[in-house]
Amino acid sequence: MDRLLSVQEVADRLSTGVRFPRRLIEERRITFVKIGRHVRIPESAVEAFVSAKTVEPVALRPMALGRAA
Template sequence: MERLLTVAQAADHLGTTERFPRRLIAERRIRFVKLGSHVRIPESALAEFIAAGVVEPVTLSWSDGKAVA
């Protein structure tokens, strides 16, 4: 079974306050599991959220003495 994180653990993993993962849950921007009144975030959902936010570096090249992306 996959490890389920509390909101506090997810916030710690993201390096944020608990408010941020709670907002992600409220806005349905991340998958979560409801266990009665408790909310848990699957580790894979957190990894997917992080991967979706990765921005790849731009490779610059030069054209007519100017940098272009």
């Protein structure tokens, strides 16, 4: 079973304020669990969100580096 994180814990892991995870929950962009009036986010959902938003670097061709516009 996954560890359930509070909104504050998710914000700390993402190095953001609590507004960002709350917005993700409101827009249903991340999996969450409601326990009474509390909202918890599974640890795997945070990891999946980060890996889905990760952008790989693009290798520039050496020729394009010296060109002026």
